[in-house]
Structure formats: structure tokens, C-alpha cells
Amino acid sequence: MATLLLIDGHSQAYRAFFGLKTPLSTRQGEPTTAVYGFARKLISILKEYRPDYVAAAFDSGETWRHAEFQDYKATRDQMPDEMRVQMGRIEELLRAFNIPVITYPNFEADDILGTLARQAAAQGLDVLILTGDRDMFQLIDERIRILYTRGGPNPETVIVGLEEFRERYGLEPHQLVDVKALTGDSSDNIPGVPGIGEKTAIKLLSQYGDIDNLYAHIDEVSGPKTRQNLLEYREQVERNKRLVTIHTDLDLSFDLETCRLQDYDRQAVIELFNELEFRSLLRELPNLEETPQNGTNGQGQLALFTPETPAGEDVGPSPYLCVQDDQSLAQLLEALAQAGRLSFDVETTSTDAMQARLVGLGLAWAPGQAAYIPVGHQEGPQLAWEMVKERLEPYLGNGELPKIAHNGKYDLIVCRRHGLDVAGDIHDTMTMAWLLDPASRSLGLKNQAAHELGWQMTELSELIGSGRGRRRGSSGQELTMDQVPIHQAAAYCGADVDATIQIFDRLEPRLREAGMWSLYTEIELPLLPVLADMEMAGVLLDVEFLAQMSQDLSKRLAELEAELFQIVGHEFNLRSTQQLSQVLFEELGFPTKGLRRTSSGFISTAVGTLEQLALAEGLTDQQRRVLEIIFEHRQLEKLRSTYVDALPALVNPETGRVHTSFNQTGAVTGRMSSSNPNLQNIPIRTEIGREIRRAFIAPPGWLLLSADYSQVELRILAHITQEPALIEAFQADQDIHAATASRLFGVPIDQVTREQRGLAKTINFATIYGVSAFGLSSRTEMSPQQAQEFLDQYFATYPRVSQYIAETIEKANSQGYVETLLGRKRFFPELQNRRLPHNQRQAVERAAINAPIQGTAADIMKIAMIRLHRRLQEERYQARMLLQVHDELVLELPEAERKPVADLVREVMETAYPLSVPLKVDVEVGPDWYNLEPVA
Known part of the structure; x- marks a missing residue:
């Protein structure tokens, strides 16, 4: 039977990095510890288990779990810089072995691995998952086993299957979720029920089967304190269960043949190992061509995943008009002259609308009628953008001609940056779909096309790759859309605009039927260009202030470390949870009773554990000071890495400003979110956190104005x-x-x-x-x-x-x-x-x-933004909106406009919607977002 090996990429990278006591580097100084450890482990596993197919999954940033529980994994140390620079080399290593690297937005690698494992097992494959995360044990069944790498000073990898799991826990694998829900998971900063450790949880689940039945028989639980804690923390237990449950139903599909190991590029691996000076590993390379391919379908291929057209393969001519000369342009313009509406979509070199270069423009005017205009491809005949822009302006610049797009704010910004202003209403099918199903995680065009039209569309990743699997061109640089052949781009973009116009025709009547057409046309539709203006405006950042703040934080961090090392009597890696655990509990004698241990056997140093420790009786003054140092150090380190050092990197080199991206469909309640940077999470509860707002400044001669609704949700409650x-x-x-x-x-x-x-x-x-x-x-x-x-x-x-x-x-x-x-x-x-x-x-x-x-509060804010944007333009003020955070609007305005604009903002916001109680807005102005004074 064929075997699929799935690799938990980040887990193995971390174990590789921390598993070698002596750091490695090349003679040129490139750090290689993590790459070497990862490569050595990979070769060992391939030789020992000889899988037929292999794939690796990596995390891709914050997920829905972080959104549900803001402290999720909050206590984890940042990836060390010397490890971060090695992650690209690990991806290069995997590519050389022909091992696909898979990510999935808003989900973790665990969910990817769980999904692929279940799909493979259902198709008759044996599955091995290489990981150091015991959460994966919940996936174990007759076909899925875990290659578990234990932590500690002498890590080893063992197979954990059904028999081993049952022997270890006395439960079935699916019950591990309930164990974790009760005990929590210190490694992910998920708190458990006080007083319930693993032994107690296993005992309870052995007796009652699952959490639901446990609570159904809560009166039978022995021990009044245990029973009380279970009742008191019931909501937390249910949340924990959601957090620790691995999703196994992600929309993932790929060609299994791309994972076949016998095709790996042995020469590429040899060259990479020579470059990294891993010469000792060269003789360890397995001869995978001798790997038996049992369980194939007779042609050496297993029907596990749906094959797709390989990227770069000639898919034939585009079914849509490809405008590459004057004749085809004239044909397009003739069609546009008769159009009653247009859908449009840009193809670019980046997902950042403020830095993307325009590659091509797609237009559709009726179902099945679409065209693609290439203007920025590296090869192939195409038209000059200046001429195209001039010829299209009478149509896209016609405010009376309705436009349709999917995630239209991005397309609008790119067009504006390239000199083409798209006028009039821009209907956004992503926003329409979100209104009809605000909890949906499938708002992307490809998902909507599959759902509404039954289409299976080409993903962008099939053209250029994605994330760590991003393909590279002949120059070795990551492939971008301008390197994709024009006929492929035409087919891809033409399908996008065709799908968009057809999806609109299905969503409009449903919005009307649901009674939300007015909400859409009066709030969400006119808000789109407002947000586009705000994103393009950006906000000025005081980079020098942040640099000084970073130095001050670094100095304070060094002082804290020095004080701690003096107390301890020696230096150690404060960011290593294992070393910190040894110092606290073995050297400084902190009490250990009731404290949780990690999977590696060390007592947890998660924030929840340390807060629990701080409440312990009998601590010495020295021990209390040690905890104070650790708490302050972690707070300052997070501020420095997450904001102080990260914000300057987000400054747009062309504008010199930071351009956050507002997500109109960011929350089920109707509120907006933002990213790059995420302004919703800039800390304001501590003074040091609020200091970060000093970095958001007004230009010389200008001011920032903050207008904040006062207790708007309570006022809405009073009205309702x-x-x-x-x-x-x-x-x-x-x-x-x-x-x-x-x-x-x-x-x-x-x-x-x-x-x-x-x-x-x-x-x-x-x-x-x-x-x-x-x-x-x-x-x-x-x-x-x-x-x-x-x-x-x-x-x-x-x-x-x-x-x-x-x-x-x-x-x-x-x-x-x-x-x-x-x-x-x-x-x-x-x-x-x-x-x-x-x-x-x-x-x-x-x-x-x-x-x-909360939804009404979001609606009121959006109404105020639309009206204020219009009034500022009509009354010819230079003031402009920059930011929207929670119940607050931030504007930029000349000093001379201080009083009239403050009055206008207060008037518009306080009259945005009539309530039985007055809406109240606190208005402040100042040179930056921190130093603000009230305006009477």
C-alpha cells in the first residue's frame, strides 16, 4: 500500500533550530543550523520509512483562532532572527526534493495536515504525519499514524498509532480534543479548568465519554471543587474545544504526482548542500528512484487529489477577446459603446494595491462577453497603457455607467494610481455575498464562482504559485503576473470578469428579497470609494521616533536581563521557555505544585502559569522581583517586535506614508478590520502601548483630528x-x-x-x-x-x-x-x-x-464616514479622513481648518442616525495621534 508522508514544517524547523547545541554557519557567515537539522531529519525519515509521496504544510500567519481568542499563542516567543532568515532555505530544500509546500489562509498547518490526511486515508493510502505537536494525535485512525518527535535534551521520533495512543491515554484519539478542552494547552496559551490536569480529564472522559455527556451528568462528578470549577469554566471549555479541534475539511486539492519522490532533483539538492557546506549529508542522500511504488493504478499514479492543469502548460487560446492591436481594441470599444454596465478586474505584480504595477485589465459587458488588455507583460505584443487609458476613459470614467468588481477597492486603487479614475457606483460582489452570509469564509471570487455558477476556476497559485510555493522565473526571482504568458492571463482574467458579472446577476435579486438592498446601496456601496480614498491617503509615520523608541526599549530590555542574570547568578536565553523553566523551578526554587508541564517535560512558563505563580503564598521578595522582570520583559519585547520595529517596514517608499488596508467584509457584525498594519490591535491600555500612537503624525502645518463616539453601543441599547x-x-x-x-x-x-x-x-x-x-x-x-x-x-x-x-x-x-x-x-x-x-x-x-x-454601531459609523467624505469635498476643505478604528475616526487637516472641520465632524457624526438619545462625539486635535487636546 502506498504511503503519503505529511510534514509539519514549522514544528520541524523549530526542533531543528533548537535541537543543535552548537550553532552552524557557512564560511560567509550565513546561519544554517535550522536548515541542517531539517535536512538531516528529512533524509533520515525518507530513508527509514521510504514514503511514496511527501508534502509539507506551514503556517501562514494569524488565523481564525487568534480572532476568536486574542491571547492564542500570545506567550510564544517571536521566531529568532537567526532562524527566520533560514526559512527560505528550508523551502528551497523542499523544492529541490520535489516536496510541495502548502499553506492555507486563516488556518494553521495542523488543519492542512488534517485535511490532506483524511482525504488520503479515504482513498486507501497509509498516512504518516511528522510533527512534534501532540494535538495531531486526534487524527489517528486505522490508516493515519503520527511520527512524533519528542522534545527534551535527547529528542527521538516514534510512531504513535491506535495501539500506542490507547495504551498511553486509555481513550480513543477523537477524545483528545475533550482532554485538551478541559486541561488547556500551555504551549498555545489556552487556559484549562483550574484543578483539572490530564489524569483527572482522562478519568472524567473515561467515565462520561465526552464533554457534553460530562456536563449532562455534572451532578454526579465527585469532588465539590472539581464540580464547581467545571461549571464556572464551562464557556471556556467550549471555546477551548473549538480552538484545539483540527479542521479536516479545508478546500484543498493538488496533483498527487507532484509529490512523487522518485522525481526529485538530486542535482539541485547536491548543489544546495555544497553551497550550504553540508558535505557530510551528501553521502546520506537516498536513492529514491528505487522506492517501490506499490498501490498505483497501473500507470504509476494514484487518484487521491483532483489533477489540475500544470502551471505553465499551454492551455490553448483564450475564449475571450485578447486586445493586442488596434483592430482588437476597436472591436472592444464598439462593444463597450453598447454596454449597459461593465465588470472590471486588474492583473498586477503585487497584492499591495499601493505598490502593484499594472499588468493587464479585464472587462466584461455581458455574460460570456469579456476581453483582456495586456499592458505590462514582459513578453508578447501589447498596447501602450497611455493610449489604452485614453480610449477607455469615456466608459470607465462615465459615472452613469454602473461598474461591477469583486474586491473592487483594490481594482479602483490600482486604476487610480495608474491615472484612470473609475467613476460612478462600483458594485462589489464580494460585499454583496458577505451581506447575504456574513459568517462565510468563502468570499473569494473562485469560491463564489463555484458556489453560484458551478465553475471550477483556475487559481492564481496555479499560474505563479503562492506563499512558500511561489514559483521562480529564469532569473531566479519569484514569478509575478507580468511573466505569465499573455494568452494564459487573458483566459484567467477574462474568466474573472465574466464570473463577476454573472455572480452579480444572482446576488442582486437575493439581496432585494432579503430586504438588504437599501442597506447595500445606501451604506456599503458608497463606502467603497471612501475607503479607497483613505487607503490612498495613508498616514505619516515618525520613523525617527520609532527608531529612538526601539533603542529605548532595547536598552530597557538589556537592563531587565542584566538585573535578572545578576539575581540568577549567570546568563541564559530568557526567550527559551525551557531554559527559563529550569532557572525558575530548579535554580530559584519556585513552587511547582499544581503547575502544568509542557510536552517536553518542563514546567510551563506561559503567562497564565506565571500569573498563577505570582499569586502563590510564601514567595520571597527576590522571587516576586524575578516575576516582575519577566512580565515587563515580555510586554516590552512584544511591543518592540510587533509594532515599534515592524511599522517602519510598512512605509511606502513612493509616498513615505503607511497605507493600511481596510477590510469592508472584516467581521460578521458589520464592523471593518484593517491590516498592514492592523490598527485595531495597536495597544492603548498601557502607557507604553499608547506611546506608539505618537508615531502617527501630521505633516508640518497640519494637525490630526480624532473623533470618537462616546458609549455608542450603550446609547443604541437605550434606544432599542x-x-x-x-x-x-x-x-x-x-x-x-x-x-x-x-x-x-x-x-x-x-x-x-x-x-x-x-x-x-x-x-x-x-x-x-x-x-x-x-x-x-x-x-x-x-x-x-x-x-x-x-x-x-x-x-x-x-x-x-x-x-x-x-x-x-x-x-x-x-x-x-x-x-x-x-x-x-x-x-x-x-x-x-x-x-x-x-x-x-x-x-x-x-x-x-x-x-x-454592535451592527448598528457599525452602520452608524459607515453612514457618518460617507456623509463626512461628501461634505469635505463639497465644501472644498483640504481635510481628509485617514483612519477608522473601532468607534473612532482620524482625519488630517491644515491648522487653519481646525475649528470649522472639528465642528463639521461633530455635526455629521452626531446626526448620522436619529436615536432616542443623543449621539455624542469627543473631538480632539493635535500634532500626532497621542498628543491630542479637546476641541470645544
């Missing part, structure tokens, strides 16, 4: 519920948290203590998110019983809030969705499942409670 007490407090412009505390504690508002106001603030905001007594107790020092009493008192004080919650839950269950004041819908189809576990139903219902409030 028509709760008289809330309305009265907002209309009187009272401190809403003090007003709530006054009512809850029965004291005059001017006598409310800071602690009372803090509790009132917690419950005010917690209510918006449908908090339970357990959830409220976890946010405060109250017990669950005290929290329930406090909630009861709150709802007695604000009975219409309680009524709103009950009615919203009923609507979500009966009709399957809830909606905002402006008709934005969030769907909850899972509530129609009568067998949905109680805890899952509660989590979904909490989301339903919040959706109308």
Missing part, C-alpha cells in the same frame, strides 16, 4: 430597549456608569465610589454581550452566585433590557437571524438544530444579543 432610566441618563448627559451604580447601590450619583462605578461599567458593557453569571464572575471578584444576584438586580433596575434580551433570543431561535436598526442581518442557522448542545446554544444566543447593537 426604550429603557426610561437609560434614556433619562443619556438625555441629561450623565456619566452612564455612575448613573447605573447610583441605581444599583441606592446612593446619590455624586456619592458613587470608584469601585461601585467600576462594577457598574463592567455590567453595562457585559450586558451588551449577553454575559452569564459565570461570565460576570470571571470579570470580577464575585462568586457565580453573587454575580447572578447582581445581574438580577441590574435587570430589575433596567427591566426593558431584560425584555430585549429575551425577545432577541426568541427571534434568533424562531427566524434564524437578528438584524440591526438599518436591516443588516446576522444569521444563526445552528439554532434551528434542536440537538444543539445547551452550552453551544447559549454561546450562539449571546452573539445574537450583541449583533443588533
Whole structure:
């Protein structure tokens, strides 16, 4: 039977890097420790297990797990710089062995491996997964086994199959998910239920089978403390289960033959090893051509994955018009003259709209009627862009002619940067699909074409590769679209614009039927060019300030390390969790009782563990100081690496500014997100974090203006519920948290203590998110019983809030969705499942409670942005919007416009939507985003 070997790329790279005690480098100084260790392990595995096929998976950045749990993997150290520079060499090594490198956006390598393993096993292959992550054990079955590399000073790789797993755990592999849900996972910074370690979790699951049945029989669980903790942390357990469950249903397919090892480029491997000075490994290279190919279909190929047309293979002439001369251009213009609408799409050299070079432009005017205009390919006949631009301007520049695009903001920005302004409405099929299914993770054009039209379209990666699998041209540089043959690009782009216009025809009537056409045309549609303007404007960054801040942070980090080394008595790698664990628990004598150990056998040094340790009784002053140093060091290191050192690298070399990308479809609630940089996550809760905002500055003679909605969600809650007490407090412009505390504690508002106001603030905001007594107790020092009493008192004080919650839950269950004041819908189809576990139903219902409030806040912000953008243009102000973060807008304006623009911004934002209570906006101006002063 044929065998597929799947490699957990990052896991093996890390073990290779840290597995060699003596760092390696070439004579030219290139570090090679990780590459050498990876290569040695790869050769060893290939020779010992002789798989027929091999593929490797790598992480590609943050995923949905980070979005759901912001502390996910937060305690992991950044990849060392000396390792980071070796990752490209590891990819080069894999390519030489003809091993595909696979990534998948928004998911981890574990999910890729799980998906491919399940597909392969279903087709009759044996599967081996090489990893150092025990989470992968959940995939084990009759055909899938794990090649597990143990940690510790003497790592070894062992096979873990069904028999080994059952012997080790006494459970079935699928139950490992429930074990992890209860115990947490310190390596991923997932906290478990206090007092429940692996032994207790295994005992519980041996008795009850799974978590759902455990909670169904919670009264039978022995030990009152265990039972109480299980109840108190139930929501966390359910979240943990989602986080640790490996997805095995990703939309992945590739040609198995590309993984066949007998075709690997032996000469390329030899040349690479010579270059890296791995001469000792040359004699270890396996002769894979002798590998037996059992289990083939007779032609040496197994039908595991759907074969696709190989990149670069001649696929014949494009079915669409390819405009490469005056005659075909005239033919296109004749068709455009009769068009009632146009879909358009640009082909470029980059995903960064502010730096991409235009390669070609696709246009479609009717289903099946499309053309591609090459203007920037490296080879082949094509037309001059200046001439093309001039001839197309009467159509794309005609504001009366509707346009359609998919992710149209990108296309609009690229066109504008190249001198072609696309005027009028730009319908965006990605936004339309998102409105109809805001929870969808399949909004890409190819997925939409498959779903709506039944098309199986060519992926861009099939033309140029993607991520670590990016192909290279003859020069050795990564392949870009301008190197793709024109006829292939024409077929590819023509299909894109053809699909876009046909998808629009299917989505429009469904939006109308769903009652969201007005929401789309009045908010989402006009918002697109507003966001394009903001992205193109960018924001000025004080790079010198960040450089100085980086130096200051480095100095402080060095001081902390020196102080810690003095206490310990020797230097060590503070970023090594294993070395830190040894120092804390073996040398400094910290208590270990109740602390979790990692898979490598060391006591965890995750932030949750150290915070738990800080609460321990009997610590010496020296031990407490050690923990203070570690906490401060980690905070500063994360700020430096994530923001202070990263932001300058994002400055556009042409504009000298940072151009964040706003994602209009970024959240199920309707709120926007941003990336490169992600402004939503710039820390503001600590002073050192807020300092980063100093780097966002105005040009000389200009100012930044910040306009922030004050407690907008609570004001929306007051309006939706028509709760008289809330309305009265907002209309009187009272401190809403003090007003709530006054009512809850029965004291005059001017006598409310800071602690009372803090509790009132917690419950005010917690209510918006449908908090339970357990959830409220976890946010405060109250017990669950005290929290329930406090909630009861709150709802007695604000009975219409309680009524709103009950009615919203009923609507979500009966009709399957809830909606905002402006008709934005969030769907909850899972509530129609009568067998949905109680805890899952509660989590979904909490989301339903919040959706109308948070969604309405998003709608109001978008209305304000559209109106403010229009007013600034109509009244000929130089001021322009730059950023939108949560409930805040940031503008750039000349000093002379300070007062009139501040008044205009406040007027527009406060009148964006009529509520029963006034909308209030705090307006501040200053030279940078940190040093702001209120404008009366």
C-alpha cells in the first residue's frame, strides 16, 4: 500500500533550530543550523520509512483562532532572527526534493495536515504525519499514524498509532480534543479548568465519554471543587474545544504526482548542500528512484487529489477577446459603446494595491462577453497603457455607467494610481455575498464562482504559485503576473470578469428579497470609494521616533536581563521557555505544585502559569522581583517586535506614508478590520502601548483630528430597549456608569465610589454581550452566585433590557437571524438544530444579543464616514479622513481648518442616525495621534 508522508514544517524547523547545541554557519557567515537539522531529519525519515509521496504544510500567519481568542499563542516567543532568515532555505530544500509546500489562509498547518490526511486515508493510502505537536494525535485512525518527535535534551521520533495512543491515554484519539478542552494547552496559551490536569480529564472522559455527556451528568462528578470549577469554566471549555479541534475539511486539492519522490532533483539538492557546506549529508542522500511504488493504478499514479492543469502548460487560446492591436481594441470599444454596465478586474505584480504595477485589465459587458488588455507583460505584443487609458476613459470614467468588481477597492486603487479614475457606483460582489452570509469564509471570487455558477476556476497559485510555493522565473526571482504568458492571463482574467458579472446577476435579486438592498446601496456601496480614498491617503509615520523608541526599549530590555542574570547568578536565553523553566523551578526554587508541564517535560512558563505563580503564598521578595522582570520583559519585547520595529517596514517608499488596508467584509457584525498594519490591535491600555500612537503624525502645518463616539453601543441599547432610566441618563448627559451604580447601590450619583462605578461599567458593557453569571464572575471578584444576584438586580433596575434580551433570543431561535436598526442581518442557522448542545446554544444566543447593537454601531459609523467624505469635498476643505478604528475616526487637516472641520465632524457624526438619545462625539486635535487636546 502506498504511503503519503505529511510534514509539519514549522514544528520541524523549530526542533531543528533548537535541537543543535552548537550553532552552524557557512564560511560567509550565513546561519544554517535550522536548515541542517531539517535536512538531516528529512533524509533520515525518507530513508527509514521510504514514503511514496511527501508534502509539507506551514503556517501562514494569524488565523481564525487568534480572532476568536486574542491571547492564542500570545506567550510564544517571536521566531529568532537567526532562524527566520533560514526559512527560505528550508523551502528551497523542499523544492529541490520535489516536496510541495502548502499553506492555507486563516488556518494553521495542523488543519492542512488534517485535511490532506483524511482525504488520503479515504482513498486507501497509509498516512504518516511528522510533527512534534501532540494535538495531531486526534487524527489517528486505522490508516493515519503520527511520527512524533519528542522534545527534551535527547529528542527521538516514534510512531504513535491506535495501539500506542490507547495504551498511553486509555481513550480513543477523537477524545483528545475533550482532554485538551478541559486541561488547556500551555504551549498555545489556552487556559484549562483550574484543578483539572490530564489524569483527572482522562478519568472524567473515561467515565462520561465526552464533554457534553460530562456536563449532562455534572451532578454526579465527585469532588465539590472539581464540580464547581467545571461549571464556572464551562464557556471556556467550549471555546477551548473549538480552538484545539483540527479542521479536516479545508478546500484543498493538488496533483498527487507532484509529490512523487522518485522525481526529485538530486542535482539541485547536491548543489544546495555544497553551497550550504553540508558535505557530510551528501553521502546520506537516498536513492529514491528505487522506492517501490506499490498501490498505483497501473500507470504509476494514484487518484487521491483532483489533477489540475500544470502551471505553465499551454492551455490553448483564450475564449475571450485578447486586445493586442488596434483592430482588437476597436472591436472592444464598439462593444463597450453598447454596454449597459461593465465588470472590471486588474492583473498586477503585487497584492499591495499601493505598490502593484499594472499588468493587464479585464472587462466584461455581458455574460460570456469579456476581453483582456495586456499592458505590462514582459513578453508578447501589447498596447501602450497611455493610449489604452485614453480610449477607455469615456466608459470607465462615465459615472452613469454602473461598474461591477469583486474586491473592487483594490481594482479602483490600482486604476487610480495608474491615472484612470473609475467613476460612478462600483458594485462589489464580494460585499454583496458577505451581506447575504456574513459568517462565510468563502468570499473569494473562485469560491463564489463555484458556489453560484458551478465553475471550477483556475487559481492564481496555479499560474505563479503562492506563499512558500511561489514559483521562480529564469532569473531566479519569484514569478509575478507580468511573466505569465499573455494568452494564459487573458483566459484567467477574462474568466474573472465574466464570473463577476454573472455572480452579480444572482446576488442582486437575493439581496432585494432579503430586504438588504437599501442597506447595500445606501451604506456599503458608497463606502467603497471612501475607503479607497483613505487607503490612498495613508498616514505619516515618525520613523525617527520609532527608531529612538526601539533603542529605548532595547536598552530597557538589556537592563531587565542584566538585573535578572545578576539575581540568577549567570546568563541564559530568557526567550527559551525551557531554559527559563529550569532557572525558575530548579535554580530559584519556585513552587511547582499544581503547575502544568509542557510536552517536553518542563514546567510551563506561559503567562497564565506565571500569573498563577505570582499569586502563590510564601514567595520571597527576590522571587516576586524575578516575576516582575519577566512580565515587563515580555510586554516590552512584544511591543518592540510587533509594532515599534515592524511599522517602519510598512512605509511606502513612493509616498513615505503607511497605507493600511481596510477590510469592508472584516467581521460578521458589520464592523471593518484593517491590516498592514492592523490598527485595531495597536495597544492603548498601557502607557507604553499608547506611546506608539505618537508615531502617527501630521505633516508640518497640519494637525490630526480624532473623533470618537462616546458609549455608542450603550446609547443604541437605550434606544432599542426604550429603557426610561437609560434614556433619562443619556438625555441629561450623565456619566452612564455612575448613573447605573447610583441605581444599583441606592446612593446619590455624586456619592458613587470608584469601585461601585467600576462594577457598574463592567455590567453595562457585559450586558451588551449577553454575559452569564459565570461570565460576570470571571470579570470580577464575585462568586457565580453573587454575580447572578447582581445581574438580577441590574435587570430589575433596567427591566426593558431584560425584555430585549429575551425577545432577541426568541427571534434568533424562531427566524434564524437578528438584524440591526438599518436591516443588516446576522444569521444563526445552528439554532434551528434542536440537538444543539445547551452550552453551544447559549454561546450562539449571546452573539445574537450583541449583533443588533454592535451592527448598528457599525452602520452608524459607515453612514457618518460617507456623509463626512461628501461634505469635505463639497465644501472644498483640504481635510481628509485617514483612519477608522473601532468607534473612532482620524482625519488630517491644515491648522487653519481646525475649528470649522472639528465642528463639521461633530455635526455629521452626531446626526448620522436619529436615536432616542443623543449621539455624542469627543473631538480632539493635535500634532500626532497621542498628543491630542479637546476641541470645544
